Amino acid sequence: MSSRADYTTEEWELLYLCPLYVGTAIATAAGSGLIGSVREAFAVATSPANAAREFRENLLVQELIATHNTPKTRDVDVQAFGRDMVQAQNRAFAACRTACAILAEKSTPGEAAGYKQWVLRVAETVAKAGAEGNFLGIGGQTISPPEEEILSILRRELGVSGGRCGPSR
Numbered sequence: 001m002s003s004r005a006d007y008t009t010e011e012w013e014l015l016y017l018c019p020l021y022v023g024t025a026i027a028t029a030a031g032s033g034l035i036g037s038v039r040e041a042f043a044v045a046t047s048p049a050n051a052a053r054e055f056r057e058n059l060l061v062q063e064l065i066a067t068h069n070t071p072k073t074r075d076v077d078v079q080a081f082g083r084d085m086v087q088a089q090n091r092a093f094a095a096c097r098t099a100c101a102i103l104a105e106k107s108t109p110g111e112a113a114g115y116k117q118w119v120l121r122v123a124e125t126v127a128k129a130g131a132e133g134n135f136l137g138i139g140g141q142t143i144s145p146p147e148e149e150i151l152s153i154l155r156r157e158l159g160v161s162g163g164r165c166g167p168s169r
Contacts, residue, residue: 002107004063011102015115016064018095019048019122022154025092026126028085030144043129051121058114060107089150096157116158123154 004012023044052065096119103112127147143151155161 021092023126025089029146039129043126047125
């Protein structure tokens with residue numbers, strides 16, 4: 001089992017920010033309209049902690065969530081959210097690759113698998129938060145083709161096979 005003490009400040013920050021970057025990449029992928037965009041922004045902010053409940057056995061994920069309410073991470077949260085789609089996607093993909101490298105070096109295989117599933121769960125939650133092609137929040141696709149494409153790339157970058165992810169047991 002790894003703990004906060006096993007990671008540098010920069011590594012810990014990246015592991016914490018990766019789900020936010022991933023959520024932002026999904027949120028900027030397709031036009032969700034005003035209501036959908038608000039729902040997706042809310043999902044980016046809340047889904048890391050909500051999804052962590054499904055990974056209670058993963059102490060790494062739990063410790064990352066516990067660091068969420070420090071003054072430093074609150075400041076970084078604001079920086080994590082951006083509006084440029086390509087920049088957000090590139091940042092998310094790079095963060096996934098870097099997180100995987102850090103985890104391969106410093107965590108157990110079970111922790112790494114659970115972390116990757118957690119990050120993907122955040123992405124899926126954000127993708128489902130705002131329907132694309134709707135009118136006043138009615139109708140539309142739950143997950144748009146651009147969001148599905150990003151989810152596919154994220155699965156590849158994280159080394160997680162396709163389909164809906166679940167907690168690592």
